[in-house]
Amino acid sequence: MKIRYNFVKKEDVRYCKAESTVKEAYELLKESGYRSIPVLRENGTVFAGLIYKVDLLDHYVEKEGKDEDSIEALIQDQDAFVYEEDSFFKTFLTIRRLPFLAVLNDKEEFSGIITHGNVMDVLEDSFGMKTGGYILTVGTKEHKGAIKDLVSTIKDVNIEGLLTLDNGDTYLRRIIINLSHDVSEKKLNKIIKKLEEKDFRVTSVDDVNLGEKVLTK
Structure with a gap:
């Protein structure tokens, strides 16, 4: 850019x-x-x-x-x-x-x-704030291919934005994912379950449209 x-x-x-x-x-x-x-x-x-x-x-x-x-x-x-x-x-x-x-x-x-x-x-755009519905903060143990594994797990939904934090950390990384606004609450719960079955930990979920947190762990 x-x-x-x-x-x-x-x-x-x-x-x-x-x-x-x-x-x-x-x-x-x-x-x-x-x-x-x-x-x-x-x-x-x-x-x-x-x-x-x-x-x-x-x-x-x-x-x-x-x-x-x-x-x-x-x-x-x-x-x-x-x-x-x-x-x-x-x-x-x-x-x-x-x-x-x-x-x-x-x-x-x-x-x-x-x-x-x-x-x-620009940061808001990278988060997908203008188009997204839910922002998930996902924790994972640092390993090669972590982002690829995460994206593959939720490949059936549209990702509006993605940002990684804690880059360079030897053990843990946080990944911020913005999911399309057309994801239903039921679908969201299934996505969270699938991620956690793959050893990803969803620590929080924010609803961009409402401007509020809907899940915190």
Whole structure:
């Protein structure tokens, strides 16, 4: 999956010009309600970094800065960007400590930003939250072919999403399965029974449509 399919376009992004004063940047941040916004150069085409509200306040209070001071020295995280053609999962490696990442096109121009909300949207999609009915959390002893065995056991139902947790654990693994919304409660109980007969342990079942847990062990 490419980043270009999942980010906020430039026209929907509030940003600050690199030549702005501290007062201009602070007023823009205060108006936007964000703790940080991107800083752009050259008529809004080149990404310069991020400006944080806390740094502007620190400039005023701790450093006794003036309204007309330049924001240049306060710009941070100049490397907080990815490219439209990068894999979306590259964001997981860098966005954790940042409020967002800038997105650049193949001409090195600013195209927009990718936010934690975008990341959550992709995770929700991987869970099948938009289409699924039941999410099963299944525990299994780690062994070669565990996922293949699980899928084979419930091959007669449609799997809307699948995610594995505890990867790298020597002994145990959790597998999250999202089953199609057309699975009946009776069918669900049969699936759980079949899985547990194959030494899989269904530890919880959530109903996506109702937004509630229907089974916990």
